[in-house]
Amino acid sequence: MNQTNIFIATAVAAVCGSAYAAEPASMLPASNPFATVSPLQWGYPQFDKIKNEDYAPAFAEGMRINAAEIEAIANNPKPATFDNTIVALEKSGQLLSRVSTVFFSLSGANTNDTFKALERELSPKLSAHSDAIRLNAKLYARIKSLYDKRDKLHLDAESKYLLQRYNTDFVRAGARLSDADKEKLKAMNGELAKLQTSFAQNVLEEANASALIVDTREELAGMSDKAIDAAAAVAKTRGLEGKFAIPVVNTTGQANLAVLTNRAVRERLMAASLARGSHGGKFDNTDVVLKLARLRAEKAALLGYPNFAAYSLEDQTAQTPEAVNKMLSEFARPAVANAKKEGAEIQQVIDKENGGFQLAAQDWSFYSDKVRAERFNFDQNQLKPYFELNNVLTNGVFFAANKVYGLTFKERKDLPVYDPDVRVWDVFDADGKQLAIFIGDYYARSNKRGGAWMNAYVSQSKLMGTHPIIANHLNIPKPNAGEPTLLTYDELRTAFHEFGHALHGMFSNVNYPRFSGTRVPRDFVEFPSQVNEMWSVWPEVLANYAKHYQTGAAMPQELLDKVIASKKFNEGFRTTEYLAASMLDQKWHQLGASQIPTDLLGFEAASLKAAGVDYAPVPPRYRTTYFSHVFSGGYSAGYYGYLWSEKLDADTVNWFNEHGGMLRKNGDWFRKMLLSRGGTMDAMDMYRKFRGRDATIEPLLERRGLTEK
Numbered sequence: 001m002n003q004t005n006i007f008i009a010t011a012v013a014a015v016c017g018s019a020y021a022a023e024p025a026s027m028l029p030a031s032n033p034f035a036t037v038s039p040l041q042w043g044y045p046q047f048d049k050i051k052n053e054d055y056a057p058a059f060a061e062g063m064r065i066n067a068a069e070i071e072a073i074a075n076n077p078k079p080a081t082f083d084n085t086i087v088a089l090e091k092s093g094q095l096l097s098r099v100s101t102v103f104f105s106l107s108g109a110n111t112n113d114t115f116k117a118l119e120r121e122l123s124p125k126l127s128a129h130s131d132a133i134r135l136n137a138k139l140y141a142r143i144k145s146l147y148d149k150r151d152k153l154h155l156d157a158e159s160k161y162l163l164q165r166y167n168t169d170f171v172r173a174g175a176r177l178s179d180a181d182k183e184k185l186k187a188m189n190g191e192l193a194k195l196q197t198s199f200a201q202n203v204l205e206e207a208n209a210s211a212l213i214v215d216t217r218e219e220l221a222g223m224s225d226k227a228i229d230a231a232a233a234v235a236k237t238r239g240l241e242g243k244f245a246i247p248v249v250n251t252t253g254q255a256n257l258a259v260l261t262n263r264a265v266r267e268r269l270m271a272a273s274l275a276r277g278s279h280g281g282k283f284d285n286t287d288v289v290l291k292l293a294r295l296r297a298e299k300a301a302l303l304g305y306p307n308f309a310a311y312s313l314e315d316q317t318a319q320t321p322e323a324v325n326k327m328l329s330e331f332a333r334p335a336v337a338n339a340k341k342e343g344a345e346i347q348q349v350i351d352k353e354n355g356g357f358q359l360a361a362q363d364w365s366f367y368s369d370k371v372r373a374e375r376f377n378f379d380q381n382q383l384k385p386y387f388e389l390n391n392v393l394t395n396g397v398f399f400a401a402n403k404v405y406g407l408t409f410k411e412r413k414d415l416p417v418y419d420p421d422v423r424v425w426d427v428f429d430a431d432g433k434q435l436a437i438f439i440g441d442y443y444a445r446s447n448k449r450g451g452a453w454m455n456a457y458v459s460q461s462k463l464m465g466t467h468p469i470i471a472n473h474l475n476i477p478k479p480n481a482g483e484p485t486l487l488t489y490d491e492l493r494t495a496f497h498e499f500g501h502a503l504h505g506m507f508s509n510v511n512y513p514r515f516s517g518t519r520v521p522r523d524f525v526e527f528p529s530q531v532n533e534m535w536s537v538w539p540e541v542l543a544n545y546a547k548h549y550q551t552g553a554a555m556p557q558e559l560l561d562k563v564i565a566s567k568k569f570n571e572g573f574r575t576t577e578y579l580a581a582s583m584l585d586q587k588w589h590q591l592g593a594s595q596i597p598t599d600l601l602g603f604e605a606a607s608l609k610a611a612g613v614d615y616a617p618v619p620p621r622y623r624t625t626y627f628s629h630v631f632s633g634g635y636s637a638g639y640y641g642y643l644w645s646e647k648l649d650a651d652t653v654n655w656f657n658e659h660g661g662m663l664r665k666n667g668d669w670f671r672k673m674l675l676s677r678g679g680t681m682d683a684m685d686m687y688r689k690f691r692g693r694d695a696t697i698e699p700l701l702e703r704r705g706l707t708e709k
């Protein structure tokens with residue numbers, strides 16, 4: 001995943017000093033670490049000095065200054081010029097950006113109750129702040145006057161595209177509406193922000209409330225003793241001493257389903273997961289979803305679109321709901337056929353063991369692991385001793401970046417961190433000049449959200465004189481003191497994936513903050529990170545890092561071959577559960593305001609059936625009432641984007657292979673034509689200039705094991 005600040009698209013993190021863009025003086029006390037740019041290298045955040053109580057005043061002052069800057073730009077008596085309007089906007093909001101970058105990064109990576117409360121308070125305020133800018137009529141009149149004569153302004157290509165982007169951003173935010181409609185829109189945005197917060201809070205509370213409670217240790221057979229002890233401890237904190245509680249995680253699938261041997265317990269766990277948010281009670285999300293869907297459809301209609309998906313997709317590389325529907329439906333038939341084939345193999349194992357039941361959703365991962373062990377004759381745990389975290393990073397992830405791009409890394413201990421396990425590196429370019437600062441936060445913590453993501457603490461921009469400070473976050477369980485951190489294959493792949501996002505941020509070589517690094521369309525942003533995964537199993541890279549943590553012995557070739565041979569295993573399941581969720585996202589957001597159903601679960605079932613992805617043993621990866629990506633996160637009508645960008649990824653992996661593989665000349669070309677360009681031009685044009693043609697779908701079908709019809 002990739003995290004960008006969705007609240008203030010025009011703001012940017014910046015640093016001061018003589019070479020940097022100036023900013024208005026704030027009235028914050030000098031003791032507030034956000035008052036001025038951090039004195040640490042390149043504006044690196046003063047994690048050791050920032051206190052909880054510093055945020056609220058910095059946000060308030062940041063919004064006040066930003067509003068004053070916007071007024072000054074909008075009311076400038078001089079005629080609009082690119083410099084006094086667009087460039088001035090790019091330079092505005094530095095304090096607000098500085099505080100929000102750190103706040104929203106840490107609210108994901110290192111939160112606490114003060115953060116959570118402040119987040120609830122801030123989201124409608126930031127939404128109103130953003131509306132006040134985007135719906136400012138005088139400001140938009142200046143932008144439009146420039147946009148209308150864009151061909152006569154003699155702008156360079158990046159500046160011209162920036163002007164175009166500003167016009168589009170403002171129009172999409174409602175700048176062309178009548179005053180009365182603007183007021184309606186502001187009210188809708190405020191209501192949407194509140195509903196999205198309610199949805200997110202219900203999901204969190206419901207996950208806690210849905211924990212599976214069992215009475216005896218025996219019922220948890222299959223789980224490790226350590227995990228069972230942990231379940232007992234969780235039950236105790238809930239006043240259920242002597243019982244066991246298994247928390248429910250965000251996806252429909254639950255990790256414990258792979259190990260629990262008692263089918264009735266698996267069934268109860270799966271049922272608890274699937275019912276989240278739709279079985280009545282305090283945290284039911286049915287009403288919230290129906291209101292959100294209706295309000296989004298109404299907002300789209302106000303802005304002139306038939307439905308919310310049409311509004312949202314117009315600004316993505318996919319452009320239309322028809323294009324997204326076409327891709328999803330092309331994948332559905334072969335993916336479901338593939339999943340059914342996998343299901344039949346699983347049924348054989350069940351029958352061989354005289355199970356006496358039909359495969360159901362709760363059985364899939366338990367039995368598919370058995371099929372894997374039988375077919376490929378290895379168990380995931382055999383790999384772990386070869387994937388030690390530090391080795392994977394320095395001899396794998398960084399080694400590949402050295403071979404492909406010429407980068408070198410030097411760890412430093414002088415910069416403050418917000419948790420003692422967080423590590424910091426200086427990153428040097430091939431010519432020896434420092435390129436970036438890289439922060440690695442790899443371990444899971446109770447105050448860190450799930451999943452993995454990248455973010456920029458400081459984004460590169462020539463206009464602002466800033467250099468990239470980029471962080472990666474994973475959720476690897478921390479071992480006991482003195483024990484090594486051994487990764488699963490998935491965690492290993494995630495480390496390479498997130499570093500792909502990091503490279504996109506570090507190689508950024510743009511003028512304007514609006515275009516820096518990963519500020520590209522959402523259905524394009526996963527592409528560079530997915531490409532970087534290819535190096536995780538590249539023979540030369542593997543040989544360099546996959547060494548036994550005790551003996552230093554290389555991973556045996558036959559084990560390696562088994563890993564590679566099993567890559568397409570379970571892809572039918574993986575693609576089908578993803579497609580089912582993507583379809584739900586599209587179905588909800590392709591409704592007009594008058595088409596919103598009253599029966600949420602009925603609509604969901606009918607939608608899956610109509611899309612041909614209603615194969616019961618493979619439920620959607622997320623059901624509607626706990627689908628946070630689309631009802632509280634930034635992926636509304638956008639969940640298809642992962643598969644959409646994987647098409648470019650698979651085509652690019654082929655390009656590397658066709659051109660000799662892991663060579664500097666290939667890396668340099670990919671960097672020059674793609675990674676360094678951020679959002680400075682149309683994403684598909686950029687791809688064509690890199691590849692010499694459009695991407696084709698075949699490499700992705702091949703990878704996902706979907707070529708056999």
Ligand SMILES: [Zn+2]
Nearest residue numbers: 001002526529
């Ligand atoms: Zn990602």
